[in-house]
Amino acid sequence: MRDIPAVLVSAWRILRTYWAPFVAIACLGLALRSGALWLAVVVSDHNAFVAQLILVLAPLGFLLAMIAMLWMTRGALPNVAELSRREARQAPTEKRQMRLVDVAVSVLVPFLAVYVSYGLLKEDLLRFTNEAAYAEFNQFSLSEDIDYDFAGRLAIYDWQVVLAIVAIAWVLRYALGRFESVTRFLWLAFVGALVEVYYTSQVAQKVANIREAGVTWVEDRQASRLVLDQYDQVVATLGPLANPVDTATTWLFGLLGAVDAVVIVPLAWITVGAVVLGHKLSGPEAPAAQPNPRWERIPAPVRRFGGGLVADVRERWSAFWNGLRMMATAGLLPMLTFCLAFLLVLRIPWLVAQLLRLVIGPVETKTWLAFSPLEKSVGLAVTMVLAAALLAAAIDWLLGPRIGPRPSDSPVPVEAGAREVSAEA
Numbered sequence: 001m002r003d004i005p006a007v008l009v010s011a012w013r014i015l016r017t018y019w020a021p022f023v024a025i026a027c028l029g030l031a032l033r034s035g036a037l038w039l040a041v042v043v044s045d046h047n048a049f050v051a052q053l054i055l056v057l058a059p060l061g062f063l064l065a066m067i068a069m070l071w072m073t074r075g076a077l078p079n080v081a082e083l084s085r086r087e088a089r090q091a092p093t094e095k096r097q098m099r100l101v102d103v104a105v106s107v108l109v110p111f112l113a114v115y116v117s118y119g120l121l122k123e124d125l126l127r128f129t130n131e132a133a134y135a136e137f138n139q140f141s142l143s144e145d146i147d148y149d150f151a152g153r154l155a156i157y158d159w160q161v162v163l164a165i166v167a168i169a170w171v172l173r174y175a176l177g178r179f180e181s182v183t184r185f186l187w188l189a190f191v192g193a194l195v196e197v198y199y200t201s202q203v204a205q206k207v208a209n210i211r212e213a214g215v216t217w218v219e220d221r222q223a224s225r226l227v228l229d230q231y232d233q234v235v236a237t238l239g240p241l242a243n244p245v246d247t248a249t250t251w252l253f254g255l256l257g258a259v260d261a262v263v264i265v266p267l268a269w270i271t272v273g274a275v276v277l278g279h280k281l282s283g284p285e286a287p288a289a290q291p292n293p294r295w296e297r298i299p300a301p302v303r304r305f306g307g308g309l310v311a312d313v314r315e316r317w318s319a320f321w322n323g324l325r326m327m328a329t330a331g332l333l334p335m336l337t338f339c340l341a342f343l344l345v346l347r348i349p350w351l352v353a354q355l356l357r358l359v360i361g362p363v364e365t366k367t368w369l370a371f372s373p374l375e376k377s378v379g380l381a382v383t384m385v386l387a388a389a390l391l392a393a394a395i396d397w398l399l400g401p402r403i404g405p406r407p408s409d410s411p412v413p414v415e416a417g418a419r420e421v422s423a424e425a
Helices: 004-044 048-055 057-072 078-084 100-118 120-137 150-154 159-183 188-220 222-236 239-257 259-278 300-328 332-346 348-360 365-403 414-424
Strands: none
Touching: 004 048, 004 057, 004 120, 004 332, 004 365, 048 057, 048 120, 048 188, 057 100, 057 120, 057 259, 057 365, 078 259, 078 365, 100 120, 100 188, 100 259, 100 300, 120 188, 159 188, 159 300, 222 239, 259 300, 259 332, 259 365, 300 365, 332 348, 332 365, 348 365
């Protein structure tokens, strides 16, 4: 806990030095998000699958902006700078040093948890669904019979199809890695990262839909209604105490419902930062496989393919598990402090909205709907800038015990670190 004030001071120094490029990067990321949504609606009239590929670029704009801001601060953070000078371990499939793009799924999974908790994924899907369905319903045709294909245009898949997409994506990612190991064409790694973006986005959409359907299902059960009826009867018999008890119960269930914003989102952001800035940390080596007589009966080509595929998937997720272990060893109180700080940062969009309403005053509904996207973008941009500075300082502190002693324990000034990054560039 004694280091927490120093971490906050470090975050302030980073923000003071990099605020201008941070704002520019955040605005570019949000512009990419809006542009992807618009283009996906246009393309969905011609090819639903291609439209889904474009739609996954919407959260990618948010993520790439955060990665760029974190990457910019490497030279200003002593522990991160020390780690960046080390060599990463060898990728088992590509047969070269591991890079951040190779562990893209380790960044995507915690980031999508943040994106879903923000409500941004639901907002993207609703905007795409409403605009694409509106365009489908209002299409013009000289003939009276119009073949409406809402499900096909919106690319609505069952969970069986989503599982098949995941399996195909794993095999394709492994095949791209093997092909890169032969051709040494490094851009294939980015193609593989886009494959992971697509399948993780599909899974996130399906999980969000199942979650909402599950909540609705529970609320519609007769047992739930009986519990609510019994609760109302008990509260009605309390007399003067009914209002305080009902208020306390509502607050408690509201707190349980907000556990994702209070706990999951901050921890997911820290995991994203740990993967981006600390992916070079070597994880534990996989234990040697014991000989299995049944496995030996399988043809050798199939064994090589299956073993390579399992090793490839395990390596893609290694940075994610390392990030979780890093947080687990940090201690409960520091993590709670970071969660509280991130919780305050996450409320920035609401504060910006309230400030704008106070300054502008009442406006017509149509006018507010026209400028509402800009209002949300301003709040998100400020949140991204503050979160990037706080994340960079927190991850540098978390990396300290894992990096080990450095030749010089003197802190690296932010300005000197910025000059070092410029020199490397």
